[in-house]
Amino acid sequence: YLYMPTTMPHASIGEAQDVLAKLDLALASVPEVEQVVGKLGRAETPLDPAPISMVETVVNYKPEYKVDADGHRLRFAYDAEEGVFLRDERGELIPDPEGMPFRQWREHIRSPDDIWDELVRAARLPGTTSAPRLQPIAARIVMLQSGMRAPMGVKVKGPDLETLERVCLDIERFLKEVPSVAPEAVIADRIVGKPYLEVEIDREAIARYGLRITQVQDVIEVAIGGKPQTTTVEGRERYPVRVRYARELRDSVEAIRRILVPTPSGQQIPLEELARIRYVRGPQVIKSEDTFLTGYVLFDRKKGHAEVDVVEEANAYLQEKIRSGELRIPAGVSFTFAGSYENQIRSEKKLRVVLPLALFIIFLILYLQFRSVWTTLFVFSGILVAWAGGFLMIWFYGQPWFLDATVFGENLRDLFGVHPINLSVAIWVGFIALFGIASDDGVVVATYLDQSFAASRPGTPGAIRAATLVAGKRRIRPCLMTVATTVLALVPVLTSTGRGADIMVPMAIPSFGGMCVVLITLFVVPVLYCGLEELRLAARGLFVGSPPPEPEA
Template sequence: SKLTIVPFYDRTELIESTLGTLSTALYLEILIAALVILILLRRLRVSIIISALLPMAVLTVFIAMKLFKVDANIVALSGIAIAIGTMVDMGIILTENIILKLDQSNGDKSIDELVVEGASEVTSAILTAGLTTILSFIPVFILTGEEGRMFTPLAFTKTAALLSAMLLSLLVIPPAIAKWYRLGTNNFKIKDIGSYLLAFVGFVLVLFKFWAGLVLIGFFVLTLLKKINVLKGKDFGSILNIYLVISIVLILTHYWNPLGVDNNYFFNLLFVVIVAGSVLAILYLFYVFYDRILLWAMANKFKFFCIPMVLLTLGILIYISIGKEFMPKLNEGSFLLMPTTTAHSGISENKKLLRQLDMAVASIPEIETVIGKAGRVNSALDPAPLSMFENLISYKTEFILDENGKPMSFKISDNGEFYTKDGRVVSAGSGVSKDELITDVNGEYYRNWRKHINSPDDIWNEIIAVTNIPGVTSAPKLQPIETRLIMLQTGMRSPMGIKIFGTNLESIERFGSDLEKEIKQIDQVNTTSVFSNRIVAKPYINVVLDRDKAARYGLSVNELQEILETAIGGKLLTEVIEERERFDVIIRYPKELRAEPQDLKNIVIQLPKGGSVPFSEMVNIKYAKGPQVIKSEDGFLTGYVLFDKNEGFAEITVVEEVKKILEAKVKNGELMVPEGIRYRFEGNYENNQHAEKSLAVIIPLILIAILFVLYFQFKSLTVSFIIFSGVLVAFAGGFIMIWLYNQHWFLNFSFLGNELRNVFNVQTVNLSIAVWVGFIALFGIATDDGVLIATYLKNSFNDKQPDSIKEIRMAVLSAGNKRIRPCLMTTATTLLALLPVLTAKGHGKDILIPMAIPGFGGMLVALITLLVVPVLYCFWQELKLKQRNLTYEKL
């Protein structure tokens, strides 16, 4: 026989899949940012410069991660993902102003002078906007506990990304634009060399990245056509721009597949064009009508201010009413089923039940492997009793994947079924492996899941249905990594539970049973998951020695105990040596004389003075219930009551509801707490309590830091608060978007047969640490547009000194019109760069999406900041004018 080791649980696939999801999101975000820049700037050379900024900045972050030994995990990469849109904003603002100066030049200044002038105008605004964003994440470094370990890497990567983007924007873009503009006017030889170099790189890339190589080759072909005068120089720039926009859209669709990899490429392309086009169209309409809207807002200030006030009120109301949880659950691709059986169940019965559970779960077609375990290793670190089972369940991915984690296509018949190598025809979800199917690049992706299985939750429901076995309890929904963390932190095998402390095990068990009955009556709680530990439930054989009789026979208690120990457990006599091995020789009663508890009475005892007597003369054997395991914390005996929430309810909200109901019942006497007994809620609830205390300090610190940076830039508390209003508007927008995600009607329609709720991962979003991290990121960028407009307003008012209400409004309108374009461009990149995150598929999206939702909603609603800041500034200047006029009248 051949001995082989077969691993049944390996986290490598989960780690690679999670990093793959985030890497894909980063790649798509960079492509979308480049696309938006090309469309909005319509300048090929400067678009290439800004687009090159992103990969350079990302590489700089990876270098910093290597130097500071920050691991590339899901949270760390998420920091880069949510910063991509903001990273490119600095380059857009700087470039747009430089291009404006170059376009308005009448030839009296050199290119270098114009570039310096254009850059210096917005440098202070860029530094202020960058510092507010960077400083907003600095307080995250002081987080402690579980949330600190999780989000400190994210704070590091996001800070490093923004810092590198800011430095690269200020130090690289101006000289690059100046150099490229000089090349564009008088150096054709270098341009030809660049074209040939692009062609060479394109031909090499075709072997590795086909699409990217093809785009570069096409770029070279267009350059050749211009060289032989097929394309005119005047139109060549526009043609290249259009060519690159189309190429990026095609590549973006190929890698994004927002409608799913099993959908038609044309449908995915149409969806990408419609979604990106809709966002850009909305922003374009805002741009076209901006001056009219701003004029109306300045003329009707109080009516206009009702809009942000209503939004802010809605945001506060949603914040108060939204459900809470500690962290969104990461989909690990496997489950840990941990039911329990009765404490008095024997080893043979437990083995039978465990086998039944394994066979029942294995019968589900979506299950890949299931391995059950009962008992524990010989270690004090594993206190699992024999009555607690652990069934490690790995389920199949939705589609069959190759070694790189990409879906594989297989040969299909005319009616859409799949051919197997042995000639059979099978449908999707029939449970066949990839080795049985025939690969075909022109075929279809094979879906492992049956039609009615749409998510891992559906698989879990199938597991619960088939494991409803008599003698075995149900279990809360758990995953291996999640469970190990919870058990290490709390000792419980559930993210929600109550610890009961006391000095008497019987009292603890009785009170636990009372709590179990009360909790089962609460609607938000999953009744089948409620379980109170049966502490004193294991059968024991108590051998009671009659000390008086033993003394009359001349035997001590110690001698009787040694005889009993030797008869049952055995005693080491000697050691036998055979070659290089040693074997213990143990003496004890044969099995047939010690198989039953009553057999102990027949043990023969040799008396010291001669003769013998049966053991029954000196002992009384009794059956009694005792503890199967004794747990203690802080010097007190401990018992657990575990429970889980029903679908649709938030974890922390359910615990708070249970806590409120139990406290009310204790207060009115319906639930009696025995003397010496106390209880407290633990699990994720305790982690959330700790995190909320930390956030109560960190959030105000972040807001104060942002306000201080604004004050140091503008030297005016009034202007600082005017710009700071953008944070309040963005706060409201973030919570409104969360509320929309929690509504069953939101995006509840289909596009070409695809449910948009599934495309955009619309599901219940609770207020968690991940969501707060998204808000912290939002607070940092919410003031950027306000800083840009206020900087120009300040300079404009210092130069013109308007002395009438009409002049004030015209000055504000002029400033708004000159800064609206870069502001809308930065908003477009931020919004569109988050779309691949919101539509992400695969492992890791559960953590990434809640962080992105506040940013998307906040920046969408924060468009109103482009009106709020100018209108507030106008209102402030009009008040100052009235005060000056009153002063003159008094004089």
């Protein structure tokens, strides 16, 4: 995980370092955590505009079971009667190929989400905010896409920083009331609040001593910031040599007030007699987009809610507060939602075109095969059956009793990663893949029925039904082989836990459920085909139940 809380903008570097050390200790105290590394600030590059108040802590947690270098679970000696693992004289576990895997997580920790909840509870420190749930690579992608360090957020644009901060804090307060939003993850930018030491030169005072503005500014620059005097060459490297006051002569407001400014007459005048030195509140970071000053309100969703649904609910809640007058948006201020959910919205718009187009292409290919609209529709019914099976499997994954059993000491819910699944782009891609293979059984059965009826030409309902029954029996094994190979191929995908599993598993769930149910087409297609042939027989005026009359000579 990447835990990214923030401190208050007025916190000094020393205070921020103290917060960082305490956060590392608090996060490392969670038993499931293996390693914690935190950092403050940014690298020496303008591409990373991270302020001192932003903490980035990488948290690596232990695998659920002890594993070897290849990721295989290790087994250790286990006393079944006592219910404990055996250890040697040094307290180490004893390897045993016939033993049991050693679980490193506590009993109530069932998933990485539970570990995140423990991290959030352990990292509650005064003066720091919480953080949305992120992973290092996902966080970088989100930050590149939206500029925010959270999966979802509100971008507030306005004419001045004070107004932006006030509106951001109001939106933060109302977002915490949205049922699907995690209140601890709602964080508004504290835009104004960084203390700045301002030196305001008194023109009348310096005029009495015959000084110019530039002379006083040069003294302040050299004393506090320093001024390059020369450059040292170290091999191929060059470093500027900067001259300024010693640290103890410039590390406090009192010391800065005692900085001496030489006058043309040779006097040394303290700076406090020539300028007003005071602290003022100012911005920590100034962000802008589309020529407007911008502030962010970050938030995250609760478990079991889809990102798009959360954003829509939050937007509707804010609009309701605006209409009721509880949330006031001043003139010139606007807000928009942003985040990774925008990718899903764009993908859904494409799927609205791709999904019907895929179904039409499948129908067209089937029609070119059978040259009959009715037969094509019968085969196409297998797609509808598979569609229902895919949604049924998604529903099963959201039920607490589904696969709640243990086989050979392995819980099936953990093995298959059973948890509620939201409709996402990966799910719909899985449905599109399912549509392509769901019609296979129907094609196999319908093709044999066409060949069988073309060869025998049954003339009575009994003959039609007999021919249909024979064709159905002949095609059972090929259809079972088609379904079995697909289902067996999907099992390793459903049980995968490595990289990319969060995408591949949702894609496989509709295909697995659809292929488990699509065997119904073994009965649906022959019955529909038989019914159509009987209707055709009746439409031709043939006698039903006895042979047709002989034609007159």
